Amino acid sequence: MKRACINSNEIALLDKQVRVHLINGLGGFKSVSLVGTRSEIGTNNLAIFSSIFHLGANPPLVAMIFRPSPPERDTLRNIISTGFYTLNHINEDIYKQAHQTSARYDIEVSEFEAVGLTPEFKSNFPSPFVKESAIQLGVAFKEKVDISINNTTMIIGEIIEIHVPEDCLSKDGFIDLEKANTITCSGLDSYHKTIRLDRLSYAKPDKEVTSILAVE
Amino acid sequence: MKRACINSNEIALLDKQVRVHLINGLGGFKSVSLVGTRSEIGTNNLAIFSSIFHLGANPPLVAMIFRPSPPERDTLRNIISTGFYTLNHINEDIYKQAHQTSARYDIEVSEFEAVGLTPEFKSNFPSPFVKESAIQLGVAFKEKVDISINNTTMIIGEIIEIHVPEDCLSKDGFIDLEKANTITCSGLDSYHKTIRLDRLSYAKPDKEVTSILAVE
Numbered sequence: 391m392k393r394a395c396i397n398s399n400e401i402a403l404l405d406k407q408v409r410v411h412l413i414n415g416l417g418g419f420k421s422v423s424l425v426g427t428r429s430e431i432g433t434n435n436l437a438i439f440s441s442i443f444h445l446g447a448n449p450p451l452v453a454m455i456f457r458p459s460p461p462e463r464d465t466l467r468n469i470i471s472t473g474f475y476t477l478n479h480i481n482e483d484i485y486k487q488a489h490q491t492s493a494r495y496d497i498e499v500s501e502f503e504a505v506g507l508t509p510e511f512k513s514n515f516p517s518p519f520v521k522e523s524a525i526q527l528g529v530a531f532k533e534k535v536d537i538s539i540n541n542t543t544m545i546i547g548e549i550i551e552i553h554v555p556e557d558c559l560s561k562d563g564f565i566d567l568e569k570a571n572t573i574t575c576s577g578l579d580s581y582h583k584t585i586r587l588d589r590l591s592y593a594k595p596d597k598e599v600t601s602i603l604a605v606e
Numbered sequence: 607m608k609r610a611c612i613n614s615n616e617i618a619l620l621d622k623q624v625r626v627h628l629i630n631g632l633g634g635f636k637s638v639s640l641v642g643t644r645s646e647i648g649t650n651n652l653a654i655f656s657s658i659f660h661l662g663a664n665p666p667l668v669a670m671i672f673r674p675s676p677p678e679r680d681t682l683r684n685i686i687s688t689g690f691y692t693l694n695h696i697n698e699d700i701y702k703q704a705h706q707t708s709a710r711y712d713i714e715v716s717e718f719e720a721v722g723l724t725p726e727f728k729s730n731f732p733s734p735f736v737k738e739s740a741i742q743l744g745v746a747f748k749e750k751v752d753i754s755i756n757n758t759t760m761i762i763g764e765i766i767e768i769h770v771p772e773d774c775l776s777k778d779g780f781i782d783l784e785k786a787n788t789i790t791c792s793g794l795d796s797y798h799k800t801i802r803l804d805r806l807s808y809a810k811p812d813k814e815v816t817s818i819l820a821v822e
Contacts, residue, residue: 392772392773393770394770394771394775395729395767395769396767396770397768398764398766398767401766401768406664407778408779409664409666410663410779411779411781412775412779412781413663413666414660415781416660416668416770417637417659418637418639418788418790419789419790420635420659421635423634441660442634443636443671444630444632444633445671445753445756445758446758447629448622448625448629450617450632451756452632452633455660479634482803485803486806489806489815491809495811496811499811513613524607526609535751537661537751539667539762540662540664540667542661546755549629550613550614550617552610552613553610554610554612556609559610560627561624562627563620563624563626563631564794564795564796565627565631565793568798573803574635574790574800576783577805579806580802580805581804581805581806582784582801583801584790584799585798585799585801586796587698587701587789588701588796589795589796589797590705590795590797591795593707593709594709595710595711595712595715595720599702599705599706602795
């Protein structure tokens with residue numbers, strides 16, 4: 391395998407867009423979801439994010455990163471002003487519409503309407519879910535953390551409502567994301583479905599890991 | 607589609623391990639990499655992490671989350687004491703060994719040796735790369751952020767060295783992770799390879815997104 395080696399100085403000299411593509415890709419495959427919010431005047435907003443990550447299970451926390459002066463400024467404002475948002479997994483049927491939500495629509499435009507996805511309101515949750523998503527999470531805003539090193543903002547939320555297809559839930563709590571058709575992304579614009587290799591047993595120093603699919 | 611609905615109270619009442627599986631899965635597919643460090647007395651440490659995420663491209667920053675009293679305490683200590691670490695993508699040939707690094711080995715044991723992966727030192731970088739990984743990153747520790755809401759720790763690092771197969775690099779900076787055989791994971795123990803659906807054009811409000819694979 392012939393590897394290119396790129397050092398700090400060379401990274402700094404890259405064309406800005408090339409660097410953005412390159413560094414975004416290096417982190418590996420990413421979670422990608424649609425974030426649903428509602429503005430104070432009642433516009434349903436929807437934006438795609440690939441910067442969402444698991445922060446902890448108890449309490450159930452997820453976090454996401456906003457860039458400085460982000461195009462997703464409506465999402466950030468709505469999260470802070472209303473205190474709630476939804477996370478909706480993206481599947482093969484809707485990934486083009488999902489990507490289209492990243493266009494810079496005017497503030498009064500609902501991306502749901504613009505791209506052709508359906509806002510769903512249920513169980514008195516104040517933000518819109520995406521009806522076409524199999525896995526939908528209702529999240530309550532908990533904390534804003536300013537990351538000074540590059541002027542980004544981390545938003546931490548608590549998952550307070552989970553909607554997940556019954557046949558994707560295992561007894562041990564494992565969620566079969568593939569059965570829910572959840573996809574993943576890489577870089578800025580590449581979308582991928584997945585093929586499961588295996589589920590592996592809890593690792594112990596004196597024991598070889600084994601497949602646990604048979605005992606699921 | 608019949609969806610189960612699980613609310614806050616029900617989440618809190620779940621068995622601890624079920625909750626850990628469930629919440630870990632809800633974030634979607636995750637980046638998964640091997641973190642290579644060297645202790646002050648020269649032991650080569652290796653640990654699998656699925657909490658690594660892209661923080662920004664300029665400067666090129668990645669971040670990762672450590673749990674309170676993490677089993678990966680050796681990794682955290684080595685990063686802070688030496689100031690450097692490596693991130694190494696996991697492929698189909700090594701995911702079982704990668705998973706095995708999560709076993710709680712004693713501090714003096716090198717996980718490289720224990721699981722059968724090869725430490726690689728090059729270009730004077732002080733931490734070990736994983737020879738079997740196609741994509742290898744040398745990272746300099748920049749900042750430790752304490753996240754008080756659940757006592758986790760975020761470690762921010764700057765990518766200062768990139769080793770990537772030449773045939774995986776596009777002119778526009780995009781990295782073909784699939785060609786590098788990089789895999790993804792879900793939940794605590796499920797590993798997946800990917801099939802690319804498409805790369806999509808930069809979204810604009812008045813334009814339909816199109817595939818950009820043909821023009822790559």
